Amino acid sequence: MELPPIPPFKTKTVEPVYFNTKEERSQRISQAKYNLFNLHSDWVTIDLITDSGTGAMSEQQWSEIMIGDESYAGSESYFKLQRTVEDLMGFKLIAPTHQGRAAENVLFSATVKEGDVIPGNAHFDTTKGHIEFRKAIALDCTIKEAFQTNVEHPFKGNIDLEKLESVFVEYGKEKIPFIVITVTCNTVGGQPVSLKNIQQTKALAAKYQIPVYMDIARYAENAYFIKRRDEDFKDWSIKRIVLEMFRDVEVVWMSAKKDGLVNIGGFIALNNKALFEKLCQFTIIYEGYVTYGGMSGRAMGALAVGLREACEIHYLHDRVSQVKYLGDKLQNLGIPIQTPVGGHAIYINALKFFPHVPQGQYPAQLLAVELYIEAGIRGVEIGTLLADRDPETGKERYPEMELLRLAIPRRVYSLQHMDYIAVALSHIYAKAKEYKSGFKIIRQAPILRHFTVELERI
Numbered sequence: 116m117e118l119p120p121i122p123p124f125k126t127k128t129v130e131p132v133y134f135n136t137k138e139e140r141s142q143r144i145s146q147a148k149y150n151l152f153n154l155h156s157d158w159v160t161i162d163l164i165t166d167s168g169t170g171a172m173s174e175q176q177w178s179e180i181m182i183g184d185e186s187y188a189g190s191e192s193y194f195k196l197q198r199t200v201e202d203l204m205g206f207k208l209i210a211p212t213h214q215g216r217a218a219e220n221v222l223f224s225a226t227v228k229e230g231d232v233i234p235g236n237a238h239f240d241t242t243k244g245h246i247e248f249r250k251a252i253a254l255d256c257t258i259k260e261a262f263q264t265n266v267e268h269p270f271k272g273n274i275d276l277e278k279l280e281s282v283f284v285e286y287g288k289e290k291i292p293f294i295v296i297t298v299t300c301n302t303v304g305g306q307p308v309s310l311k312n313i314q315q316t317k318a319l320a321a322k323y324q325i326p327v328y329m330d331i332a333r334y335a336e337n338a339y340f341i342k343r344r345d346e347d348f349k350d351w352s353i354k355r356i357v358l359e360m361f362r363d364v365e366v367v368w369m370s371a372k373k374d375g376l377v378n379i380g381g382f383i384a385l386n387n388k389a390l391f392e393k394l395c396q397f398t399i400i401y402e403g404y405v406t407y408g409g410m411s412g413r414a415m416g417a418l419a420v421g422l423r424e425a426c427e428i429h430y431l432h433d434r435v436s437q438v439k440y441l442g443d444k445l446q447n448l449g450i451p452i453q454t455p456v457g458g459h460a461i462y463i464n465a466l467k468f469f470p471h472v473p474q475g476q477y478p479a480q481l482l483a484v485e486l487y488i489e490a491g492i493r494g495v496e497i498g499t500l501l502a503d504r505d506p507e508t509g510k511e512r513y514p515e516m517e518l519l520r521l522a523i524p525r526r527v528y529s530l531q532h533m534d535y536i537a538v539a540l541s542h543i544y545a546k547a548k549e550y551k552s553g554f555k556i557i558r559q560a561p562i563l564r565h566f567t568v569e570l571e572r573i
């Protein structure tokens with residue numbers, strides 16, 4: 116019998132899990148206007164709202180917290196981070212920011228103007244928000260399999276090259292400042308992009324003289340999937356795959372709160388000096404001086420260590436196996452999830468889970484609310500609320516999928532917590548057909564409404 120995978124770490128510090136009754140949770144979610152972002156964390160038992168900034172740091176990272184250099188300019192912690200990024204990713208120039216969307220703000224301030232078109236596999240919501248805020252167009256060129264939740268495809272994050280080429284032909288390099296490959300692709304379920312698709316996208320973009328940018332929040336998980344799911348790269352090290360993913364890429368940006376294994380931070384990395392100088396202007400206006408850009412020295416030091424730890428094979432194996440463990444359990448219970456499961460989360464298909472709840476009544480939000488009431492588990496809607504209205508017409512946009520995302524924080528929960536989640540979902544699934552209605556909106560912000568939206572049961 117083969118030895119089972121085990122977490123490559125032991126526990127040194129623990130933090131409490133909170134328990135409440137169903138009655139208390141029903142009351143609290145109603146007071147929170149059915150928006151799970153409004154819940155206090157001690158009203159939540161298992162928090163799967165995000166894998167972003169919620170991971171546990173290692174003892175090596177905590178020691179960096181003690182020795183961080185907090186100099187305003189020229190901090191040694193910055194250079195430690197710069198050397199790590201250069202070694203792991205091949206980029207010499209690095210602009211830290213306080214998190215991923217801040218990197219988008221700095222980068223797009225320098226590169227996106229009104230009327231531009233930015234294609235990609237499927238942009239993350241803050242990326243889309245920053246593009247649309249500048250009155251540019253964010254276009255998703257996702258492969259169709261990404262939206263077929265029960266179709267097995269090893270790389271559902273891939274770009275549809277035909278769609279991409281038709282966008283290149285229609286708009287040309289004058290209108291397209293760059294294209295974005297997001298690895299892994301959060302919006303379609305944390306699904307990876309294959310190395311071949313990355314290489315083909317780069318070749319196509321080069322033909323049309325369009326630079327390739329990458330959103331690399333989960334670059335290590337993407338590299339792991341390439342190693343596991345593509346025979347041609349099974350003997351490659353994670354580092355070698357990462358370097359090949361980033362070869363000939365003009366700019367990468369990262370929310371370091373994911374595969375950086377830190378609680379806050381982000382950066383932009385590149386080799387183009389002229390563009391870097393342009394970015395620095397915006398870093399200074401929005402984030403801080405260029406050698407800290409909104410991060411403390413200690414956080415940059417911890418990030419330098421985290422970037423390396425995220426590429427360790429035992430870590431990645433444990434990480435991805437845990438997510439798969441939950442996915443397998445749910446599949447065995449017949450619960451409709453996006454398969455194969457991605458790197459950081461389980462996505463439940465709410466249109467299939469609640470077949471009688473109309474899409475216009477936010478069925479994925481309904482599932483999020485019911486799961487919270489059932490067991491204190493907090494997930495997040497990735498559906499119509501998140502898709503938001505069309506910025507031109509103001510009309511509701513209905514995405515192809517209505518998903519509840521259960522994001523698993525890194526190095527935080529055990530397999531027993533996964534068992535608890537599976538049982539809670541099975542309770543709701545057993546009576547799912549009885550649900551006939553969801554929610555209506557009573558208040559919403561002009562953009563990124565899902566964070567603050569207020570709802571009422573229909």
Ligand SMILES: Cc1ncc(COP(=O)(O)O)c(C=O)c1O
Pocket residue numbers: 167214215216217239241242297301330332370371372380381
């Ligand atoms: C793919 C991707 N890009 C960008 C971001 C934005 O990063 P942050 O939350 O650090 O601002 C996220 C956050 O979840 C993400 O998943």
